[in-house]
Amino acid sequence: MKQSLVLAETPTEAEFGDLPENSTTKELAAYLNMRVPALAQMRYRGTGPAYRKISARTVRYRKADVLAWLEGASRTQTKDHVA
Numbered sequence: 880m881k882q883s884l885v886l887a888e889t890p891t892e893a894e895f896g897d898l899p900e901n902s903t904t905k906e907l908a909a910y911l912n913m914r915v916p917a918l919a920q921m922r923y924r925g926t927g928p929a930y931r932k933i934s935a936r937t938v939r940y941r942k943a944d945v946l947a948w949l950e951g952a953s954r955t956q957t958k959d960h961v962a
Contacts, residue, residue, distance in 0.1 A: 901931075901939040 898910050907928075908915045921927025922938070928948035931939045 898942050898945070900942050902942070902945070904938050904940070907940045907945065 899906060902910070904915055904918050907913075908918050918927055922930060928940055929944040931941065933939055
């Protein structure tokens with residue numbers, strides 16, 4: 880019997896309804912089920928969502944930038960990689 884594979888779609892704007900327009904690193908990490916240091920490392924490497932540096936210790940992520948980053952992170956095969 881052939882099984883059908885159901886893949887989750889990239890989250891939409893509606894699914895991110897309770898994500899603040901400008902999220903702190905802690906808020907975004909909790910929402911994405913990631914650790915804060917993981918997002919910090921992604922900022923350092925330039926692999927995470929775009930962010931705004933408000934002051935020396937203040938970082939904010941816009942909801943639209945997070946959605947765009949997630950959309951760009953979609954892959955169809957394991958060999959697909961970010962250049």
